[in-house]
Amino acid sequence: MENVCDEQVYSQLFRTHSTTVFNFIFYKFGNEEKAHDAVQEAFVKLWENCAKVTPDKAKAFVYTVANNLYLNVIKAEKVRLKHRPDQAPVTRQSPEYLMEEQEFGERLQAALNRLPENQRTVFLLHRIDGKKYNEIAELEGVSVKAIEKRMHLALKSLRENIDGI
Numbered sequence: 001m002e003n004v005c006d007e008q009v010y011s012q013l014f015r016t017h018s019t020t021v022f023n024f025i026f027y028k029f030g031n032e033e034k035a036h037d038a039v040q041e042a043f044v045k046l047w048e049n050c051a052k053v054t055p056d057k058a059k060a061f062v063y064t065v066a067n068n069l070y071l072n073v074i075k076a077e078k079v080r081l082k083h084r085p086d087q088a089p090v091t092r093q094s095p096e097y098l099m100e101e102q103e104f105g106e107r108l109q110a111a112l113n114r115l116p117e118n119q120r121t122v123f124l125l126h127r128i129d130g131k132k133y134n135e136i137a138e139l140e141g142v143s144v145k146a147i148e149k150r151m152h153l154a155l156k157s158l159r160e161n162i163d164g165i
Helices: 007-029 032-048 055-082 095-100 103-114 117-127 133-140 144-161
Strands: none
Touching: 007 032, 007 055, 007 117, 032 055, 055 133, 103 117, 103 144, 117 133, 117 144, 133 144
């Protein structure tokens, strides 16, 4: 029987899932550095708990840990912002990125940023990563119907905000 504590099994799990876990968290954070940190920390936790996690449960474990890390960071940022109201809000886009993007790219990005986090995540996981609705539903811990509704609302909002989509 395979064991996550076996370095080859662990390495294979990392190679197989690290990119999609990164994308999942990046779409939520909108911050590449935080997404890398969450992925690394999630896989460290997998290694620390390798004796308790079976290979078939490892993917769900890593996604859950990374998502919880994301939620903890968001909660901490909200607390910091609450206690520092004189600070300007943190933006999710760097000026260099906006300058390099063409007009349509800028409009698309702005429209995506206006989407609620759950709609943006579903849209990007489905359209960019090619995830099926049932896979996204499993990751998000909701029904397929909820994912379909989020996708419908995301597309409707994007159509209203951007000409030509």
